[in-house]
Amino acid sequence: MISSLTQVPAPPVPPPMPAEGFKAPGVExxxxxxxxxxxxxxxxxxxxxxxxxxxxxxVWAFFALATKDPKVVPGRLQFLAEKFQGIVRDQIARDNIGxxxxxxVPYLVALFAFILVNNVxxxxxFVQFPSFSHPGMAYALAAITWLIYNYVGIKKQxxxxxxxxxxxxxxxxAWVRVILTPIEFLSNFILRPVTLSLRxxxxxxxxxxxxxxxxxxxEYMLTVADDLILNVxxxxxxxxxxxxxxxxxxxxxxxxxxxxxxxxxxxxxxxADEH
Amino acid sequence: xxxxxLNMVGYGLSAVGPGIxxxxxxxxxxxxxxxxxxxxxxxxxxAFIGFALSEALAIIGLVLAFAI
Numbered sequence: 514m515i516s517s518l519t520q521v522p523a524p525p526v527p528p529p530m531p532a533e534g535f536k537a538p539g540v541e542x543x544x545x546x547x548x549x550x551x552x553x554x555x556x557x558x559x560x561x562x563x564x565x566x567x568x569x570x571x572v573w574a575f576f577a578l579a580t581k582d583p584k585v586v587p588g589r590l591q592f593l594a595e596k597f598q599g600i601v602r603d604q605i606a607r608d609n610i611g612x613x614x615x616x617x618v619p620y621l622v623a624l625f626a627f628i629l630v631n632n633v634x635x636x637x638x639f640v641q642f643p644s645f646s647h648p649g650m651a652y653a654l655a656a657i658t659w660l661i662y663n664y665v666g667i668k669k670q671x672x673x674x675x676x677x678x679x680x681x682x683x684x685x686x687a688w689v690r691v692i693l694t695p696i697e698f699l700s701n702f703i704l705r706p707v708t709l710s711l712r713x714x715x716x717x718x719x720x721x722x723x724x725x726x727x728x729x730x731x732e733y734m735l736t737v738a739d740d741l742i743l744n745v746x747x748x749x750x751x752x753x754x755x756x757x758x759x760x761x762x763x764x765x766x767x768x769x770x771x772x773x774x775x776x777x778x779x780x781x782x783x784x785a786d787e788h
Numbered sequence: 789x790x791x792x793x794l795n796m797v798g799y800g801l802s803a804v805g806p807g808i809x810x811x812x813x814x815x816x817x818x819x820x821x822x823x824x825x826x827x828x829x830x831x832x833x834x835a836f837i838g839f840a841l842s843e844a845l846a847i848i849g850l851v852l853a854f855a856i
Contacts, residue, residue, distance in 0.1 A: 540854050608833050708844040715847035718854075771840040778837060 535733045538725035543646055543718070564644040568630040572623065598622050601773065609777035610784065617780055620661065624654065625773040628713070632765035635721055636758050643717040643765070648710065655710035658776045663702075666783030675783065701782075709775055716768050720761045727754035795853040802849035809842030 548563075549555035579594035587595055601622045606614040628645070635643030645651050666675040679701045680694050731750030734743040817835035821828050 604829065604833065608830065708841075708848070711851055712840060712844050712847050715850050719847075719850055767836070771836055774833060774836060775840060 535730065535737075538722060538729050540718075540722075542725055543721075545642070560642060561644050561647045561650075564631065564634050564640065564642070565650055568627055568634070568644065571630055572626045575626070597626070601625055605770075605774050605777050609774060610781040613784060614777075617661075617777065621773050621777055624658075624776060625769055628654070628769040628772055629766065632717065632769055633762070635717060635765060636761055643721050645713050646717040646721050648714040651710040651714040654713075654772070655706040658709060658779065659706040662776075662779040662783045665780060669784055678783075678785070705779060709772065713768055713772055716764060720757075720764055723757055724754055724761065727751070727757060793853070799849045799853035803846045806842050806844075806846035806849075809845075810839055813838040813842060 545560045547556060547559055549558060575590075576594055579590040583591060598618070602614070602618045605625075606618050606621055610617055631644040631650075634640045635646070663675075666678070669675075670678055680697045681690075682693065682697065685693060727750050731747045731754060734747035734750060738744065813835055817831055820831045
């Protein structure tokens, strides 16, 4: 009894809070909030679709402005546009398509410019969201490419000839054909557009996710974590985010280039003469 | 306690193959340019196509890791 009276009641210990752990950024960070909520048609527009429209207008305006008043000695803008078109024409179209490349240069130039602008949105300050990290437009572009290379192939070779060219490689023993022809069919008609779109989409998603990890991680280490070592180390996370931004810039140009090169090489494969 | 998705381990494993493949592609490209520097332009296009085709496997792995 006495002991219980002399016992000082212990001050209530607060229950141990679960440590506010670092939540790694994931795909849900790519779901952007709607801009026009509740307005009938406008609510379909989010940041990504606006970026696509801006990119298309930018590409159109750039080439319209650059070629509005063409001179024999080009000015700066005209020189840039001609250089861009020249690279696509000589290094992408001519090398991959062959003698009939001239018809496809406009599509390839537009494709390269549109993808490039949309990818660079990923590191452009105040935009900083690569449009192709949402896969919709990548599927659409791959579908256009698929339609074009099948159409020109069927037009040039005839339907039977085209299917034969795509699935019946010459000089193969009969027992290999049992395996090879289904693989070629799958690869040329189904997997080509899938990989074409997923490559662009996956690269943009992964690159943006990488930047998010470094920047959110650095922010967490600097401000949230109650740990001096993490606070001191956080600038390195930001430093690496900057390094990865430059790497991202390189990847974005390479991906736009690869999409265009593969489109050209698919068209070239459809137009190829049988050997 | 480690939390996370086992998918990511699978993705890491699936990235090994394309990594080796991309290495082989660019090793061959460097060899080719070293032997014949004037063929650089043509080899570059071929190297990037090969790079893209082998990298596609890693990208599909990444997408599937998030999707499934």
